[in-house]
Amino acid sequence: MRKLLDLLFPPRCVFCGKIVPPDEPRQTCRDCINTVPRTFGPVRGDDPVLAAAPFMYAGGVRRAVHRLKFRGKTSYAKPLALYMATEAIRSFPNLPDVVVWAPVSAGRLRQRGYDQSRLLAEETAALLGLPLADALEKTRETPPQSTLTDKTERRRNARGAYVCRDPEAVRGKSVLLIDDVRTSGATLHECAVALTAAGAETVYGLTLAAAGK
Numbered sequence: 001m002r003k004l005l006d007l008l009f010p011p012r013c014v015f016c017g018k019i020v021p022p023d024e025p026r027q028t029c030r031d032c033i034n035t036v037p038r039t040f041g042p043v044r045g046d047d048p049v050l051a052a053a054p055f056m057y058a059g060g061v062r063r064a065v066h067r068l069k070f071r072g073k074t075s076y077a078k079p080l081a082l083y084m085a086t087e088a089i090r091s092f093p094n095l096p097d098v099v100v101w102a103p104v105s106a107g108r109l110r111q112r113g114y115d116q117s118r119l120l121a122e123e124t125a126a127l128l129g130l131p132l133a134d135a136l137e138k139t140r141e142t143p144p145q146s147t148l149t150d151k152t153e154r155r156r157n158a159r160g161a162y163v164c165r166d167p168e169a170v171r172g173k174s175v176l177l178i179d180d181v182r183t184s185g186a187t188l189h190e191c192a193v194a195l196t197a198a199g200a201e202t203v204y205g206l207t208l209a210a211a212g213k
């Protein structure tokens, strides 16, 4: 069945759309393997979290995020999470205890039908052999961070937007916080504040892509 499906709908490169062999777990073509914009190690910036991302938010990576997020390409989560899990092992000093994600609001979830960050978190947790906790809640809708140009505005936009609804899951633990794109770090920051207030010991931020630096 799987083989027939591969024939009818061959898997395509998540970054450029070219057909790739069905046994390529990263679903990435040979050109993109070498050309997708990679990052170099984790960043701390002024966040309380050590943040890492395998990619810069540009070119084919932007395409992949757009398709995962707005075009229903939920099947992209698995190959993309392979890059994220590898990045986590490379960038963080220890493997965390539990994986959580920066959720969309309940309204956005109803509208979209799925939460792309949750999908990335599920796949990354499975690859790393870590438990996943539905620990955060976005309590209000905020304009997308990408629509705001100023860092202060982004901080204000995200402030207080997340609460930890399952403190038991994170108390005393090292938490791997997953989101799709890191813009200014304001979302990771706000989620980390909520997790730390609930007793999390360390928070590592991992996104698929990082915008600008």
Ligand SMILES: [Zn+2]
Binding pocket: 013, 014, 015, 016, 017, 018, 028, 029, 030, 031, 032, 033
């Ligand atoms: Zn490609």
